[in-house]
Amino acid sequence: GKIHLRTLKHIKNVEIKTICDLNQDVVSKVAQEFGVQKYHTDFNTMLSETKLDFITICTPPSTHANLCIKAIESGVHVLRARISSKSIGKFLRLIKNY
Structure with missing residues (x-):
């Protein structure tokens, strides 16, 4: 996942709106590392709470x-x-x- 995040951070007009991982500690650390404000530990909640293009x-x-x-x-x-x-x-x- 981090490889994808590193790549996406460098693509013009791409905004990383949220990330998701079942492990609260992991997802909060990765969010902080990549400057992502919002994160989830539940995939379904992420889909319902965040408007995503892809x-x-x-x-x-x-x-x-x-x-x-x-x-x-x-x-x-x-x-x-x-x-x-x-x-x-x-x-x-x-x-x-x-």
């Missing part, structure tokens, strides 16, 4: 597909180099429906 998801394959689907169904574009999933069904759902 999101980048940096999670293990076991959670990646579900989070991508939730973001897309919430109207948020997902920026990814690849789609990761341990489930072929979820992978195919992402490809076919989104």
Whole structure:
């Protein structure tokens, strides 16, 4: 996630509105490190409380597909180099429906 944050900080017209991590200590430290004012420990809360144009998801394959689907169904574009999933069904759902 930090690699994505470092890259995004240098792109003109990109504002990092929020970051999310399940671990309160980690997310607060990363937010401070990158000067991000708002952060969350719950993905669904983040999606409902923050208007996002796009999101980048940096999670293990076991959670990646579900989070991508939730973001897309919430109207948020997902920026990814690849789609990761341990489930072929979820992978195919992402490809076919989104």
